[in-house]
Amino acid sequence: MIAKRIIPCLDVRDGRVVKGVNFGGLRDVSSPVELGAYYSEAGADELVFYDITASAEGRQLFTDILREVASTIFIPLTVGGGINSLDDFDRVLKCGADKVSVNSGAIRNPALIGEAARRYGSQCVVLSADVKRVNGEYRVFARGGREDTGLEAIDWIVRGVENGAGEIVLNSIDTDGVKRGFDLEMLKAVSERVNVPVIASGGAGCIQDFVTLFKTLPRVDAGLAASIFHFGEVKIAELKRELAEEGIPVRITK
């Protein structure tokens, strides 16, 4: 039985982790390298490294820091932010990424998903979607949630999977940062329509939110969060223990 995954996300801006400023036990709390190594040891099942400004600023992701992060963690690493071409895929994969997450780049050029899947395999291509309710429908936003694309989200995601995306990160802009739980309604709508792993993102505030996520939506494979892990509000070992007690399959590390 495959374990449900717990995934901390490092939102990186100018080489520093955003929101990572109050983390106990670490000397340099906003270093992606130190945080990454910490999470790899602490029992995270995967790490997402996201250059949050690369896409909005139209520049390439910091490959030197990425390389350093990748060489100090021994769990799968997904990298996103500013991925617009096969060359971008190639560059981050050579820096040690296992999967590459596309978002704005796929909106600008939808063929990118299929081209990347043919070259690297679907398991390598993650479609990340920032979704918000607009006039009663789910709408895809681009450029880090700044721009309404007008695309209907479920349709966009289903097409992405048909074209070769091997995994979906669904980030609900409506619940992001609110800390009152994942967007179960939106996650249900997406997970019922695709047969690839769906990662829930946006809204987790406490351990119970992860329990509710996996109990309510057994088709969701992973929960992703940033600041609640960085601030130590939710400790990964404790979260895993509680999930296991609730009968949810998780990977327990000693």
Add this chain to the structure above:
Amino acid sequence: MIAVIDYGVGNLFSLASSLRHIGQEVLVTGDPGALRSADRLILPGVGAFGDAAQKLRETGLGEALIAEAKRGKPVLGICLGMQLLLTKSFEFGEHEGLGLIPGEVRALSETVDPALKIPHIGWNPLTLTRPSALFRDVRNGDAVYFVHSFQGTRCEADTLALTEYSAPVTAAVGRGNVVGCQFHPEKSGRVGLSILKAFAETEGPLC
């Protein structure tokens, strides 16, 4: 020194990093001659069996690897590298493997529940089927990271560990100095590093 065999299949960055992390000297090489001077050999790999087997033949790396394995040098195959150790594969046709361990590679879809997602991706616990030096620090139920659509079959006599994906799936095989893991030890956290360490340190048979 551990030689990681580079035959143009897959990304060797993480594997080399994890070996260096556990204090090993690593040479990533595509030179068949270099396999002779290495103490231990790792055959990594992702992608299609047929292409990979052909590359091993064309470069002479396959022949050199077989020769070193037969001299008793420790060999570890990872993922597709494990499958290549077996006799043959039925992935898109029929292809000959290195034949160091008897077995056939077949699609997971032949045995697993069709409702389950293929590839089999994620953390899944191991069931050890017999004691081995390779898994000296691994306990039953320790989870490791898998990404694959095919698996070793008809290799029961040499199976070291299984995992469960609606049906038993071959997780590791071994015969004397030659071992293979279907999962990625370099991506399997502390458990994975302990397996690489055991491979790097064991004197004598690995299983």
